[in-house]
Amino acid sequence: MSLSPIDEAALTEGPQAPGDAVPEAAAKEFVGRSPGQLAWARLRRDRTAMISGVTVVLFLVIALAAPLIERLYGVGPYQQFQGQLDGAGMPLGYAGGISGEHWFGLEPQLGRDIFIRLVYGIRTSLLIAFVAAVITAGTGVVLGVVAGYLGGWVDAVIGWIIDFTLALPYLIFALAVVPTAALRFYGPRDNPPDWFKMTVIIGIFAAFGWTATARLVRGQVISLREREFVEAARASGAGLLHMAFRQLLPNIWAPILVSFSLALPAYITSEAALSFLGVGMVDPTPDFGAMIFKSIDFMQTDPAYLFFPGVAIFVLVFAFNLFGDALRDALDPKSSR
Amino acid sequence: MVRFLIKRILTAVLTLTAVSIVAFLMFFALPADPVTGMCPKNCNTERLERVRDELGLNDPKPEQYVNYMKGIFVGRDLGSAQGGQCDAPCLGYSYVNSEAVSDTFARVLPVTLSIVIPAAVIWLVLGVGLGMVSALRKGTVLDRLSVGFSLTGASLQLYFVGAVLQLVFVYTLHILPTPGYTSIFDDPLKWASGLVLAWWSLAFLFSAIYTRLSRAQMLETLSEDFVRTARAKGLAKGKVYGRHALRAAITPMVTIAGLDLGSALGGTVITETTFGIRGLGRTAVDAVRLGDLPTIMATVLISAFFIVLANIVVDLLYAAIDPRVRLG
Numbered sequence: 001m002s003l004s005p006i007d008e009a010a011l012t013e014g015p016q017a018p019g020d021a022v023p024e025a026a027a028k029e030f031v032g033r034s035p036g037q038l039a040w041a042r043l044r045r046d047r048t049a050m051i052s053g054v055t056v057v058l059f060l061v062i063a064l065a066a067p068l069i070e071r072l073y074g075v076g077p078y079q080q081f082q083g084q085l086d087g088a089g090m091p092l093g094y095a096g097g098i099s100g101e102h103w104f105g106l107e108p109q110l111g112r113d114i115f116i117r118l119v120y121g122i123r124t125s126l127l128i129a130f131v132a133a134v135i136t137a138g139t140g141v142v143l144g145v146v147a148g149y150l151g152g153w154v155d156a157v158i159g160w161i162i163d164f165t166l167a168l169p170y171l172i173f174a175l176a177v178v179p180t181a182a183l184r185f186y187g188p189r190d191n192p193p194d195w196f197k198m199t200v201i202i203g204i205f206a207a208f209g210w211t212a213t214a215r216l217v218r219g220q221v222i223s224l225r226e227r228e229f230v231e232a233a234r235a236s237g238a239g240l241l242h243m244a245f246r247q248l249l250p251n252i253w254a255p256i257l258v259s260f261s262l263a264l265p266a267y268i269t270s271e272a273a274l275s276f277l278g279v280g281m282v283d284p285t286p287d288f289g290a291m292i293f294k295s296i297d298f299m300q301t302d303p304a305y306l307f308f309p310g311v312a313i314f315v316l317v318f319a320f321n322l323f324g325d326a327l328r329d330a331l332d333p334k335s336s337r
Numbered sequence: 338m339v340r341f342l343i344k345r346i347l348t349a350v351l352t353l354t355a356v357s358i359v360a361f362l363m364f365f366a367l368p369a370d371p372v373t374g375m376c377p378k379n380c381n382t383e384r385l386e387r388v389r390d391e392l393g394l395n396d397p398k399p400e401q402y403v404n405y406m407k408g409i410f411v412g413r414d415l416g417s418a419q420g421g422q423c424d425a426p427c428l429g430y431s432y433v434n435s436e437a438v439s440d441t442f443a444r445v446l447p448v449t450l451s452i453v454i455p456a457a458v459i460w461l462v463l464g465v466g467l468g469m470v471s472a473l474r475k476g477t478v479l480d481r482l483s484v485g486f487s488l489t490g491a492s493l494q495l496y497f498v499g500a501v502l503q504l505v506f507v508y509t510l511h512i513l514p515t516p517g518y519t520s521i522f523d524d525p526l527k528w529a530s531g532l533v534l535a536w537w538s539l540a541f542l543f544s545a546i547y548t549r550l551s552r553a554q555m556l557e558t559l560s561e562d563f564v565r566t567a568r569a570k571g572l573a574k575g576k577v578y579g580r581h582a583l584r585a586a587i588t589p590m591v592t593i594a595g596l597d598l599g600s601a602l603g604g605t606v607i608t609e610t611t612f613g614i615r616g617l618g619r620t621a622v623d624a625v626r627l628g629d630l631p632t633i634m635a636t637v638l639i640s641a642f643f644i645v646l647a648n649i650v651v652d653l654l655y656a657a658i659d660p661r662v663r664l665g
Contacts, residue, residue: 160348166596167352167648168359169640171603172618175625176633180363183628269494273607276496277622289496296500296611300508310497318492325488 039254042330049326055319063123070116075101077120077286081111090301104308108298114305118312120286125316128198129267132205137260139206140213145244147214148221155218162211170208171273177204178279194285201280205267213259220252254331261327265320272313288313345652349645356641361402364634405429428638429631433624438635441620448518448616449605451528452535457594457601459540464547465590471548472555473578483548490545495604499538499611506534516612535608543597543604551590558586588658595651599644 033041043049062069070076085091091106099105104114147158181200186192224230233247274280275289283290288309295306394401407413408427428438471483506513513530521528558564559582567577606618613619617636624632 160352163348163648164352164355166599167356167641167644169599169602169637169644171600171606172621172636172640175606175621176364176637179625179628265492272494273496273603276494277606277610279625292494292496292500296496299500299504303504306497306500306504310494310501314493314497317494318488321488321492 035254039330043326046326046330048322049330052319052322052326055315056323059122059316059319060126062119063126066119066123069119073116075113075116077112077117078284079112081106081113083111085109085111090298105304107294108302108305114291114308117286117291118288118309121288121291121309121312122316124198124281124285124287125268125271125313128201128205128271129264132202132209132267133260133263135202135206136209136263137213137256139210140259141217141249141256143210144214144217145221145248146240148218149225149240149243149248151222151225158214158218162214165208165211168208170204171277173208174201174204174274175277175279178274191282194281197281201271201274205270209263209267213256213263216255216259217252220255221248224248224251258324258328258331262321262324265317265324268313268317268320342653345649349649352645353638353641357406357638358402360634360637360641361405364630364637428635431624431629431632433627433629434632438631441632442617442635442639445616445620447520448614449609449618451518451521452532452539452605452608452614452616453601455532456536456539456543459536460544460547461594463540464544465551465587467544467548468551468553469555469578469583469586472552472559475556483552487545487548487552490542491549493542495538495542495607496611498541499534499608502534502538503612516614518614518616532614535612535614538611539601539604539608543601546597547590547593550593551586554586554589555582558582561585584658588655591654591658592651595647595654598647599640602640602643 043053085106085108090108091111104118106112107114107117143158147155178197178200182192182196185196230243230247233243238247271280272287272289272292275282275287276293277289278293281287281290283294291309292306292313295302295309298305396404404413408429412427426439428442430436431438431441434441467483467486471480474480503516507515513534514527515531516534517531519527519531563585564577564582567581568574572581602618605616606621608614609616609619610622617639620632621636623629624636
């Protein structure tokens with residue numbers, strides 16, 4: 001009985017000791033930095049990371065401020081400029097009708113401004129990609145932690161679901177599901193509204209995209225499961241929720257963040273591909289994939305129409321990919337990519 | 338080994354059954370009326386009702402499913418309007434194409450294989466080769482170039498690359514004919530010249546991923562003890578890198594290649610649409626546009642079958658390449 005207070009004191013001091021000792025002993029030479037601060041410092045030093053990061057932020061700002069840009073630019077995404085097309089419906093002037101008024105020229109036939117349509121296209125694209133990435137990351141983390149931590153039959157079932165999902169040909173499935181869903185809810189005559197198509201596309205991404213995160217998290221959790229701090233938490237009676245959110249997740253947020261940032265460009269690409277194939281967003285909604293699909297018909301007569309959306313989506317995806325890679329380097333300096 | 342194979346095949350059968358049930362429910366049970374899309378344009382109610390009856394859509398759902406599966410394994414009689422007796426891999430009858438779905442696939446499968454197989458050879462050789470070289474010459478100009486190449490390739494859109502290639506080589510330089518498919522047995526030269534753009538645009542994008550992965554893998558392998566030991570005992574550089582390191586580094590690549598088959602199938606859908614070549618992918622896209630349910634269903638099943646098969650092959654190859662792997 002008399003010994004217990006001392007034991008308790010020793011126990012509470014024990015884990016704190018190294019953390020306290022370092023700043024006290026070496027306060028003059030060293031500054032204590034959290035892993036997050038270290039990663040941020042590494043990111044700041046990386047020139048590629050800064051440039052791609054700024055580009056990413058720029059795209060985000062453009063997407064958010066699209067209506068403001070429209071007002072400043074003075075042209076809307078659905079406005080038609082038939083007067084600036086020739087008899088065959090091709091834009092007058094050089095390189096698809098580039099002018100001070102229409103920076104990237106006009107679309108053949110409909111005569112809509114390409115620049116402002118790209119601005120709104122970024123909005124469509126990023127909205128879908130962000131929502132899909134958040135949902136897949138959430139699902140993947142939850143299922144990954146549950147499978148990795150509980151193990152046994154739960155792990156086996158989740159593992160089988162992952163294998164099953166991977167066996168489904170995603171693109172072909174998406175091709176088939178989008179029109180079927182539209183037919184189910186809107187019938188063959190009506191054209192479903194944008195929000196409905198976006199929801200279906202996000203739903204498909206959510207159904208197929210969580211497997212990668214789940215596998216990653218599961219692997220990480222399995223390697224953490226046998227560590228002493230987890231054992232200690234379990235011994236002191238921690239429940240599954242406490243275990244997942246207070247013990248395990250703080251240790252694996254870095255790979256999750258990296259996979260989230262690399263999922264974004266993947267969804268941007270997939271969404272554009274679906275729209276290219278005619279099952280994603282359709283005209284008149286501004287969208288990269290749909291624009292490129294239309295531009296292929298005018299490839300020989302108006303290559304500028306193909307060029308601008310193609311380059312725009314490349315820069316967007318490239319910036320996200322570069323930034324995701326730089327983030328990985330900053331968070332995990334040991335990795336060699 | 339045998340036990341592993343049996344276990345693996347049983348899981349595969351289970352997975353395929355689940356895929357077929359999900360696909361069946363999605364495409365035959367979910368739509369408000371699956372027939373409207375399947376019937377040719379001038380359809381009156383009477384004919385619609387007959388089609389519905391011929392397709393067995395008035396039967397209970399489980400019975401429909403069993404009939405469909407029975408058709409795949411032993412064949413079944415579809416009735417006179419659907420071409421009568423349908424032999425063993427019977428995937429139904431398409432009103433849109435006016436032929437049995439299996440006949441359509443027999444025609445388009447060689448087209449898709451003609452695109453995917455040569456493209457896969459190019460991207461594996463190019464990707465793994467570049468990755469290996471840049472790992473061995475880490476930090477040099479060559480390394481930076483190949484890293485840049487892989488990042489660029491990973492960010493490009495297949496249809497954009499395809500369109501640009503077509504614009505340059507077909508419409509501007511006039512070196513190549515308009516892309517199209519000719520059987521390799523009829524005219525190998527025409528076969529190659531009609532598909533070469535499809536191969537390279539597909540290969541360019543996919544090799545990017547492999548360059549990245551094989552570079553990382555090779556760097557990791559090169560830092561392992563057995564490589565140092567092999568060098569220390571006086572083995573020539575070429576032998577160490579070409580034999581020991583390559584073999585260890587290539588194992589994970591095999592897994593990825595197997596898993597990638599799904600996205601490669603997706604890639605052919607886009608490639609075929611871009612170049613206007615009628616293969617499996619284009620057929621699927623057209624079937625979706627025209628609401629041709631039996632064809633869509635069959636595409637999903639066939640693709641899933643190939644993916645599951647590829648995964649089994651990968652597991653076996655894995656053991657063949659890396660003797661450390663214990664199957665069980």
